[in-house]
């Protein structure tokens with residue numbers, strides 16, 4: 118969905134044709150922590166989902182934002198995409214959802230090229246929680262969540278019992294039942310975020326792409342959203358790719374972590390392999406200590422190592 122499009126259809130193809138078309142080199146060797154093959158063996162019984170040699174940019178950007186990267190999301194597992202602001206996480210996610218046209222490369226959903234799929238068929242199989250949601254004027258929570266059923270319905274069809282049950286399940290899971298009759302415009306930022314999450318849950322897809330689902334949420338609701346994702350994985354074997362700024366959340370939630378910097382993968386693997394003091398210095402430009410615990414890596418950020426222009430920070 119583009120930023121200016123207020124239509125809350127769950128997913129929409131916006132395939133810009135005027136984008137860059139340079140393809141970079143093939144993925145590196147399996148032993149390299151940046152190799153997508155590192156992930157391939159970690160999957161469960163969920164739906165395979167991967168991108169290969171993806172080149173993605175914008176008409177206004179001279180260089181591709183993502184230049185020849187590959188990503189394998191282990192089936193039935195949670196993959197966390199982490200990286201600094203502007204590193205290309207949302208761009209990669211949108212390209213993998215076929216919301217942004219790739220100049221080169223392919224995205225495969227259970228063996229099918231997403232770009233060749235009919236948009237409704239894709240939306241039945243893949244749900245995207247975008248950062249760019251805009252609700253129409255005067256719409257109730259329940260009505261907005263019901264838009265998640267759009268790919269399962271004919272254009273003129275009303276809601277079936279199955280649709281209503283899916284809407285109720287999603288509203289219940291996202292914990293927004295108490296506000297289901299409220300106007301979305303009257304909700305707080307965090308409440309709205311939970312409603313958008315409910316909408317994507319109502320879509321009931323095998324693959325979920327979640328762009329910063331914990332944004333705007335207090336700690337209680339952040340933990341609830343993480344538990345929802347865990348349940349989707351553990352009870353329904355959903356394949357989830359989630360963009361997270363909070364590395365502690367990524368460490369706890371993810372089976373697989375991919376670290377992006379300047380549109381390139383700088384590490385992928387299990388949280389304890391990727392979330393290291395070296396990665397935090399290299400990718401995030403911070404000095405931090407990382408302690409391995411039973412709950413995964415515990416991160417203590419200490420100080421920035423350089424400013425945005427790359428100059429050393431002397432405190």
Ligand SMILES: Nc1ncnc2c1ncn2[C@@H]1O[C@H](COP(=O)(O)OP(=O)(O)OP(=O)(O)O)[C@@H](O)[C@H]1O
Pocket residue numbers: 175176177178182200201202203204205206207208209
């Ligand atoms: N619509 C757009 N047109 C042109 N450039 C864009 C557009 N959207 C993003 N970009 C650029 O692409 C790069 C990657 O942006 P992207 O939003 O993918 O990063 P991100 O890692 O998701 O960042 P953040 O953590 O801040 O959300 C940035 O340099 C950004 O300025």
